[in-house]
Amino acid sequence: MGLLSNRVDRASLKPGDHIYSWRAAYVYAHHGIYVGDDKVIHFTRRGREVGTGTFVDFLLVSSGPSRSLVPCETCTPPEEGHGVVSSCLNCFLSGGILYRFDYSVTPALFLAKARGGTCTLADSDPSDVVVHRANYLLENGFGCYNVFKNNCEDFAIYCKTGLLVLDQGAIGQVGMLLTSGVA
Template sequence: MGYLSHRVNPDQLKPGDHIYTWRTAFTYSHHGIYVGENKVIHFTAPETASSGSCTGTGWNLSSGFPSSCMNFIDGGSSQPKSGSQSCDRGSCLSTYACGSQQPESGVIISCLNCFIGTGSLYLYQYEVNKYVHLSKLRGGTCTMAPSDPPEEVIDRAIYLWRNGFGKYNVVRNNCEDFALYCKTSRLVTGKPATGSSGQVNFFINSSWKAIVTSALPKLVFSTTGAVTVAVTVGTHCWNRYSTDVGVRDDVEKIHVERVGSILGN
């Protein structure tokens, strides 16, 4: 398990895994749920949902999913639309499935290749201890929360593909929030400033700017700087710990059928 992230090969994946790939030179990561047969369900803004997917043209909804998930798919009353082409057809693994989404919804199915794009593939870690969690150089790679069984994870992902996951918001309701909910059924309730996303909370709670601009210059000349650095780092670590979806006190386990009423679908 690396300090930055946990890289895996596609043939190591299991249905129900929470996967992600880094974008724009490791600036941020995009998350999704692997549902088997080289398909990933993920969440993004509807106007950009075609990113990482190819146009679908009549995908057979009954193909490629475990039998335990078919109660959600076969019971649907509406057919999904297809996203716009944004990848090389030669690299797309499943042109009939890739890009399938409901109108006005940011929950989309992509093939694994199109989800990864030009990056690499990483596996999100669950039920890590607090020391491993805090040792990560970046947020959004692991959580202290336990994962639910794979069948439940896939069922939630498919249900939300059909019914939506609320309005996309990069801070309060993003792709990592979606994947975390699918894995744990935990939602941040009330009116939080941020959602459960580890990468968002890492940046918002980070105080490294204060260290660089004020504490470190003083460190050379006095012990005051050292104390400031220690306090700043300690505060940063505590904030990272306390905002993890596995320990924060504003999180509830919510049944998937209630998600729409809470997120405002």
């Protein structure tokens, strides 16, 4: 990994890594937690990555790499209303390039990154805790997917840190962090 790229190869992945892959010509990234054995747990909108169901979603999805609507036989099919899924690394990447999200970066590095959504100042919890959270949410869900307020990046950051960013409607202060009791 370098200053401007978090690109990694598969051999360097460890359980508990927060990974992502850019989609639709770098318009957005899809995030997940690598849990080992070529598996990724990630949060989607009922199995679809993009969140609002608008015409813009159609354009973004149609401009990305072509994918089968049926996941491979090793991936779990998305349940109706339940957006946390487990898939193999190939299905998660959907033909894209693999990147690792950085934690505990310095303020200078955080400011130097050319794009948001690639690193944070927050510390990561130990990998066994991260994998436990991801598996817990695979079984219990992560609420309703919303591209702006509760998305795949929020899911992965929560798995890594136990921190949630709550919106104004939830507690009356924008951007307040909350530590949850889910372990």
